[in-house]
Amino acid sequence: MESIPIGLLVIDSKGEIITTNRSASEILGYTTDMLEGKGWGEIFFDTDNNVEFNQVIVDVIQEKKINLHRDTSYVRPTGETLQLSITTSFLRENGEIVGIVVLMDDMTELHRLHEREKAILEEKSRIQHERAEGLKKLALAVAHQIRNPIMSIGGFAMRMLKKPDKKDQDTVYLQNILKGANRLEDIVQAVRDYTDLPPVEPIKIPVSEILEKAQRRLRKKAVESSKKVNWDIQIQPAEVFIDPELFERALDEVLLNALESFAGDQGRINMIVYQDIKGACIEISDTGVGISEQDKPYIFDPFFSTKAMGVGMGLCKAQRIIVEHRGEITINSSLEKGTKVTIRLPGREAGKLKDGRNDDGDIGRKNRQY
Amino acid sequence: MEILEGRIDSIDVLKLKGRLDASSAKDIKEKVSALAKEKRVNLVIDIGAIDFIDSSGLGSLVASLRSVNKLGGDIKIASLQDPVRAIFELTRLHRIFEIFDDSTAAAKSF
Numbered sequence: 001m002e003s004i005p006i007g008l009l010v011i012d013s014k015g016e017i018i019t020t021n022r023s024a025s026e027i028l029g030y031t032t033d034m035l036e037g038k039g040w041g042e043i044f045f046d047t048d049n050n051v052e053f054n055q056v057i058v059d060v061i062q063e064k065k066i067n068l069h070r071d072t073s074y075v076r077p078t079g080e081t082l083q084l085s086i087t088t089s090f091l092r093e094n095g096e097i098v099g100i101v102v103l104m105d106d107m108t109e110l111h112r113l114h115e116r117e118k119a120i121l122e123e124k125s126r127i128q129h130e131r132a133e134g135l136k137k138l139a140l141a142v143a144h145q146i147r148n149p150i151m152s153i154g155g156f157a158m159r160m161l162k163k164p165d166k167k168d169q170d171t172v173y174l175q176n177i178l179k180g181a182n183r184l185e186d187i188v189q190a191v192r193d194y195t196d197l198p199p200v201e202p203i204k205i206p207v208s209e210i211l212e213k214a215q216r217r218l219r220k221k222a223v224e225s226s227k228k229v230n231w232d233i234q235i236q237p238a239e240v241f242i243d244p245e246l247f248e249r250a251l252d253e254v255l256l257n258a259l260e261s262f263a264g265d266q267g268r269i270n271m272i273v274y275q276d277i278k279g280a281c282i283e284i285s286d287t288g289v290g291i292s293e294q295d296k297p298y299i300f301d302p303f304f305s306t307k308a309m310g311v312g313m314g315l316c317k318a319q320r321i322i323v324e325h326r327g328e329i330t331i332n333s334s335l336e337k338g339t340k341v342t343i344r345l346p347g348r349e350a351g352k353l354k355d356g357r358n359d360d361g362d363i364g365r366k367n368r369q370y
Numbered sequence: 371m372e373i374l375e376g377r378i379d380s381i382d383v384l385k386l387k388g389r390l391d392a393s394s395a396k397d398i399k400e401k402v403s404a405l406a407k408e409k410r411v412n413l414v415i416d417i418g419a420i421d422f423i424d425s426s427g428l429g430s431l432v433a434s435l436r437s438v439n440k441l442g443g444d445i446k447i448a449s450l451q452d453p454v455r456a457i458f459e460l461t462r463l464h465r466i467f468e469i470f471d472d473s474t475a476a477a478k479s480f
Contacts, residue, residue, distance in 0.1 A: 011460065013460075014459070014462075015459050015460045015461055015462035015464075015465075016462065038462070039460075039461050039462020039463070039465060040460075040461040040462065041428065041432070041458075041461030041462050041463035041465075041466060042461075042462050042463075042465060042466060045425075045428055045429050045432040045461070045463065045466075046432060046433075046436070047429075048429060048433065050425075051392070051425050051426050051429060052425075054425035054428070054429065055424060055425040057425075057460075057461060058423075058424055058425045058428070058457055058461075061456055061457050061460050061461075062453065062456075062457070097460075100460065
């Protein structure tokens with residue numbers, strides 16, 4: 001008992017602490033002599049700092065329970081604060097009170113690690129959010145500035161093309177100008193799509209519903225581009241708090257990338273969904289050409305594309321949507337083997353939702369204009 | 371929580387009614403402190419009409435006792451109901467406070 005790493009206190013039916021071990025002394029910051037022969041109230045009720053800790057003993061007496069578990073902070077006489085995991089049992093024999101057993105485990109280091117991890121994740125999310133906001137402002141300004149000149153260039157090129165008295169060579173030049181203007185307009189439109197994303201309005205929804213819709217849309221795209229998708233889907237029942245309209249856009253971008261990564265006219269897409277203590281996880285993997293090592297650092301950057309006709313805003317937009325949901329999107333890829341996109345969504349507690357949601361998690365949705 | 375003030379002989383009696391918890395713990399400490407300023411440091415706290423007590427409430431009683439002890443006074447507790455008595459006994463608060471069946475007995479013990 002002396003050597004066990006868990007602190008032990010035994011209190012008899014008269015309230016006297018009759019047994020303690022070394023760990024209990026170390027955790028509580030009192031010597032065995034200071035604890036044994038005294039009562040809990042005589043030692044711990046003297047300070048205002050340990051209200052939560054003291055409530056543990058009050059609760060076990062009031063509730064008369066066995067294995068009452070509490071996680072609580074405890075302030076040592078030296079002022080140091082610990083995080084304790086305490087299990088208390090109220091013992092009775094033949095209806096008579098025998099005493100109380102208190103087991104305590106010092107979780108301070110684990111708690112600190114957990115807090116540090118939480119702080120790092122929050123900081124990462126904040127930086128991503130700031131970066132997305134900065135990019136949004138820049139993109140909006142650029143799109144606004146180049147839109148009018150592009151319209152003029154395209155419009156005048158079109159008018160000149162319609163003139164009958166021009167040389168063949170000029171027609172080729174003008175067609176190239178028009179093609180370039182149209183491409184720039186596509187880029188401006190892609191930037192506007194990115195910058196005009198509305199605020200997230202989450203509702204509670206089964207994840208399967210969203211994925212099935214996304215799968216249907218991709219099937220249509222596959223038919224349009226004469227490709228065949230072999231699906232492998234494993235979806236555990238999971239409910240997520242997402243903005244379906246926005247989240248669908250992010251999924252569409254990820255799935256479209258998977259489809260376009262096929263080396264030939266067919267390939268496989270795996271969708272796996274599961275839920276753990278951190279929230280929901282959606283994994284989408286393909287058997288496409290993969291991403292080269294040199295491209296990997298830039299895949300979420302705006303205007304980064306390896307496709308001849310791509311604008312390069314798809315994954316950038318998907319990331320922004322996922323981050324707005326307080327989630328995380330990561331990509332693992334092996335060249336010529338395929339790519340796996342992992343989307344993590346926080347649970348209800350972690351994903352702070354807007355006010356105005358009813359008990360079912362639904363909110364009154366505003367009319368949205370796109 | 372309500373604090374009803376009374377006197378038995380020259381002893382102040384504070385009769386507490388309702389919940390003695392985190393929200394009312396301050397009230398009792400402030401009341402005892404106010405009386406102490408008038409050098410009224412021998413008190414009876416009657417908790418017969420308390421229907422709920424938590425660790426903050428118990429802490430406020432101990433803190434009040436310590437504050438009057440420093441001035442040479444004492445606080446005696448009267449009319450413990452069974453659930454609260456169990457807490458007092460199993461935490462040995464009955465070794466810190468003198469406990470009496472009623473306010474009169476508590477006041478007369480000074």
